[in-house]
Amino acid sequence: MSSENTKGSLETSFQDTIATVQFGHPASNSFPRELLNQLTTEINELSRNENVSVIILKSQGAKAFCSGASFDELLQVENEEQGAEFFSGFAHLLNAMRNCNKLIIGRVQGKAVGGGVGIIAACDYTFATLLSDVKLSELAIGIGPFVIEPAVSRKIGKTAMAEMTLAAEQWKTAEWAFQKGLYSVLCDASNLDNDVQNFAKKLSSYNPEALQEMKKIIWEGTEQWESLLIERASITGKLVLSDFSRNALRQFKK
Numbered sequence: 001m002s003s004e005n006t007k008g009s010l011e012t013s014f015q016d017t018i019a020t021v022q023f024g025h026p027a028s029n030s031f032p033r034e035l036l037n038q039l040t041t042e043i044n045e046l047s048r049n050e051n052v053s054v055i056i057l058k059s060q061g062a063k064a065f066c067s068g069a070s071f072d073e074l075l076q077v078e079n080e081e082q083g084a085e086f087f088s089g090f091a092h093l094l095n096a097m098r099n100c101n102k103l104i105i106g107r108v109q110g111k112a113v114g115g116g117v118g119i120i121a122a123c124d125y126t127f128a129t130l131l132s133d134v135k136l137s138e139l140a141i142g143i144g145p146f147v148i149e150p151a152v153s154r155k156i157g158k159t160a161m162a163e164m165t166l167a168a169e170q171w172k173t174a175e176w177a178f179q180k181g182l183y184s185v186l187c188d189a190s191n192l193d194n195d196v197q198n199f200a201k202k203l204s205s206y207n208p209e210a211l212q213e214m215k216k217i218i219w220e221g222t223e224q225w226e227s228l229l230i231e232r233a234s235i236t237g238k239l240v241l242s243d244f245s246r247n248a249l250r251q252f253k254k
Helices: 034-049 072-074 082-099 114-124 149-158 156-168 174-180 189-204 209-216 225-239 243-253
Strands: 002-005 010-015 018-022 054-059 103-108 125-129 185-187
Touching: 002 018, 010 034, 010 114, 018 034, 018 189, 034 082, 054 189, 072 082, 072 243, 082 114, 082 185, 082 225, 103 114, 103 189, 103 209, 103 225, 114 149, 149 156, 149 225, 174 185
Parallel strands: 018 054, 054 103, 103 125, 125 185
Antiparallel strands: 002 010, 010 018
């Protein structure tokens, strides 16, 4: 199944019991709210699909993996309710990935910023290349990585999370992200697809019930995210209305 419009694209393909979900957007694979909703719906549907045992999550193109939230839509937010609704899109996506009873393999071919880092952290196993640097730039635009923080901290720890957040204009190398645990495997770009496919095939050959039970164990202790991430979305939705944030977003778009 696939969908494509001016606000991005989403396509899912199937090979045996492996589902590959690819998202894309002309603006460095950023996420407008509609695309976030589509991806969340797709993850939920695949979770219910008994013919699927493993999901590969990837993005379009050879450059950026994901540049996070759409700046165009952030500038259109006019009140706290709209702000909370926009950022709850990331909350719903992370919770869908967490609740999905299929293991999700992330394929990260390039850089990731903000919400893109959160999506990587919500994958169960992730392959990346030396081009896959990461950055949490939220403080530089007057907000913070509040919605994605639980997912990122769970993977790399509070100390590394704080290091990324406070150095809001600094890229962390793919090697740094690998050493901190954000990436499971770091490989050459030329081997990325083969490595991902081979791992997915091996994983899909295991007992599906065992994989589902393992998924539950991996995410034990995160049940409070259902409400926590929505609360964090409200905080971010309020901050994005500040004069600081408005001016910073306009500067970033120039």
